[in-house]
Amino acid sequence: MNKTIKLLALNLAVLTAVPAFADETQSFCDMTQAQAEVQKQLLGSAQLFATTGNPATGNSSTITMGISKSLSKHLQARTTGELADATCESYRLDRKLAEQAENVEQRGDLLAFGAMEPLLRKALDLANANIDKETSLRKVNAATLMDVKAAYDARDTLSALLTALQQSLSRIQDQLPEAELPLRELVQEDIAAKAAVAGQASKLQAESAWDVSIAAGAQTDPRHDGRTRPFVGVTVSYSFGAVAANRAASRVASLTSKYVSEERGGPEMQYRRALDTARGLIQAEEGILRGLDQRMALADSNVQQLQGIETDDAQRALRQARLEQLGTKAQIEGSQARLDYLRGWLARNTDNGV
Numbered sequence: 001m002n003k004t005i006k007l008l009a010l011n012l013a014v015l016t017a018v019p020a021f022a023d024e025t026q027s028f029c030d031m032t033q034a035q036a037e038v039q040k041q042l043l044g045s046a047q048l049f050a051t052t053g054n055p056a057t058g059n060s061s062t063i064t065m066g067i068s069k070s071l072s073k074h075l076q077a078r079t080t081g082e083l084a085d086a087t088c089e090s091y092r093l094d095r096k097l098a099e100q101a102e103n104v105e106q107r108g109d110l111l112a113f114g115a116m117e118p119l120l121r122k123a124l125d126l127a128n129a130n131i132d133k134e135t136s137l138r139k140v141n142a143a144t145l146m147d148v149k150a151a152y153d154a155r156d157t158l159s160a161l162l163t164a165l166q167q168s169l170s171r172i173q174d175q176l177p178e179a180e181l182p183l184r185e186l187v188q189e190d191i192a193a194k195a196a197v198a199g200q201a202s203k204l205q206a207e208s209a210w211d212v213s214i215a216a217g218a219q220t221d222p223r224h225d226g227r228t229r230p231f232v233g234v235t236v237s238y239s240f241g242a243v244a245a246n247r248a249a250s251r252v253a254s255l256t257s258k259y260v261s262e263e264r265g266g267p268e269m270q271y272r273r274a275l276d277t278a279r280g281l282i283q284a285e286e287g288i289l290r291g292l293d294q295r296m297a298l299a300d301s302n303v304q305q306l307q308g309i310e311t312d313d314a315q316r317a318l319r320q321a322r323l324e325q326l327g328t329k330a331q332i333e334g335s336q337a338r339l340d341y342l343r344g345w346l347a348r349n350t351d352n353g354v
Helices: 002-015 025-042 073-101 104-139 145-177 185-210 242-262 267-308 313-347
Strands: 047-054 060-070 209-220 228-238
Touching: 002 209, 060 073, 060 228, 060 242, 073 185, 073 209, 104 267, 104 313, 185 209, 185 242, 185 267, 242 267, 242 313, 267 313
Parallel strands: none
Antiparallel strands: 047 060, 060 209, 209 228
């Protein structure tokens, strides 16, 4: 019994060493949008300019001052903000997908530990009662010091297991996302978000292929009459590559979706790995449950055989068998709860043919 419980306590420590996902999404979004704001303010604002000389007249003494506004840059400023928002959303979905895909085992453990705890507490009560019994028998020389020590060892092992279980429950509850979300929907949203980022980045580049710039100001020639003359000018520019650039930009989002869907470390592969992990956990848990059922059958048989035998050794063996029976039952309940969750999760998240 002690060896079995000690192994279970060791497994608890290993299984619950889950990585913590810090809630850094908002900090990332704040950083990304602040960086975008730098470019937005420069692109979207009017510009003050001053020049000397007038190439049109050849007069080098002309001073020109004014303010200009670029329509193309104004649109680029808006696209820069949209790109920052898309980048933030893509990061948020990346983190959410990772949290959901990588914590399947821990969610199962959470349910398993909840099922085990009440039965382990009953086993602890039984172990304490066994200590009292062995102590009283020792007083009348009907038990040895080794018998008393074995009773204390069983109690201490169960107590340590319950402590480890409570610590594991606390860690898992703190690290798991608040809700379980459909994995396939998250994958599709994540792929779409990555495509949106690439599409906005390409759109931003394509918007620089043309421009309409309006300038207003005044010209002064100090060498002549010194009179200040106001002016308004419009400058139009257009790249001959604009049509091809826009055509290429329009294809980026769909090509990104295809690439991300096939990427080895992308959302689709994360999804498939999560399904494979769940299938492996189910197969392993089924084997564990079969072994526990066999152990339970042996404990039941021992209890049945020892009942009615009134010798001290037989009654001691009976108490130990009942403790084994209750401890094994706790593990069976936990294993079954874990298995039920994993099977349900796999059914909820499996596409046809996946």
